[in-house]
Amino acid sequence: MTVAALAVSCSSEKQSTSSPAPVSSVPFSSEKNQEVFAGMDSCEVLRSTTSESTFESYNPETLESDNGCRAEKARYGNVALYFVGNEGIDGLQSNKGAKISTKVAGREAVRLAGAAGQGNCFIGISVTSRSRATVNLTLSNGSDDQACTDAEVIAEKLAPKLPQGN
Template sequence: MCHSRTKSLKLVALLALVATPSFVAGCTTENRGSPTPSSQAPSSENRPSSEPSKDVFADLKACDLIEPITSAQGFDPVQVETYQSENGCGTSKSRYGSLSAYLVPNAGIADLKLNGGTKSPITIDGREAVEIKGNAGKGSCMIGISATPTSRMTVSIAMANSGTDDDACAAVRPMAEQIAPKLPRGN
């Protein structure tokens, strides 16, 4: 057993020696389109895109945005949800339906995937937005509003028992219009 362990350690040491020169040789002072080390720190304009971006919604909570609207309309108390992001909120109203809102800091409206329904471009508060009729079946609508090209807010409603997709969009659009001015504006 000791002999096997010694062989394993020698193999690991040999691999480390072989890999180290390859790794070190990977960076040169020549500029051939590959990243090269520099003694200067990158400016904010030239930061690598692999760095995590700041959460544009860091100071906002989805529940704080929809609670004043839904409580005035007789919905149940809002509850935190985490389906689209960690910053989501949902509520329901007996015999009416359920409503949810999400602040999604790492995916824009272009990233919204259709699980059904039809997606149409719209504008809310001067922002790019999309309306997805029938996103959760009959009597549903989702509106996604762009905060930045890579972040969005969504508001969705699924009506209980009756109601068309058009009814759902007519109900959720005014809510989205009330929330949109409170969202940050990005590039």
């Protein structure tokens, strides 16, 4: 069974608003058979990556893949991590903001500032040509630039924990 993926970011503000994030046009499998991330739990990895940032309430999500996690921090915002085993960074598209090629800890990556609204940054980190890890950070109050600065710090800490691609 396949399901089309549309990532949605929610703000941690009192208002319950959702904004579409970058769209992945490739369906993801509902089975946990994505070998490149075998044995990796997104909530465990996100918790260890953000341990110094006092995020709380780490909860599994399945918006972009079946191996995602979101953590929140009061009055700050939220961060999500996804392991996507069937699509690389080239498949990321956004109808808001520019898609910028970059590097994260020596890995190919893309950055989409404001892809899910004001104060949001989405970073896709290449693991293989057909897999990626994504960091999606949304601030309760703040600019896209600040969200990207904070998301890049998390992405840099995350990258060494990712499998080496072929």
